[in-house]
Amino acid sequence: AQSVAQPEDQVNVAEGNPLTVKCTYSVSGNPYLFWYVQYPNRGLQFLLKYITGDNLVKGSYGFEAEFNKSQTSFHLKKPSALVSDSALYFCAVRDPGSARQLTFGSGTQLTVLP
């Protein structure tokens, strides 16, 4: 079975500070991992993915994520937060060895305070 957990429902950070949104996963094999962002009343937008290769993945809008196999984590990071980064962030995982489709986490609401 595959699953993903986002342990924080809400993350608050001051503008200009670094931000981290946490994600841990569980799969039986090597995972495909994704981050998506949702702005109010909009659909989800792709930020970045890890399929294979370098553990540090860079994505849209200055975001990056680090794949850590030993800790089964894929935390989303940004060195300097902007107020416009405030949104709902979803981590997603797929076990390529299974027939199951992508599984999404429950989401983390990021609020960047001016």
Next chain:
Amino acid sequence: NAGVTQTPKFQVLKTGQSMTLQCAQDMNHNSMYWYRQDPGMGLRLIYYSASEGTTDKGEVPNGYNVSRLNKREFSLRLESAAPSQTSVYFCASSGTRWNTGELFFGEGSRLTVL
């Protein structure tokens, strides 16, 4: 560039009524998906279509039916709506078959069942 278009954006139904949510994509994608989003539960897959002519159940298919009308269009039907189906529904498409790539989402259809 329309991407993924969903209609209607809002709908109120009474228990027992039926309705169809329409989805169309103009990116020539093979795979299409229907998700529902509920607070604190992330996105859950209802049905998907890996390619034209095929459909498969996702995580929460009960109470729903789908039709892949052609490569562009993938509809979701509620035959007898229940209050538990009150949710925001998202259609998505992907150009890759096994979730190695980005999902493109529509802007959502907000359904209320009274």
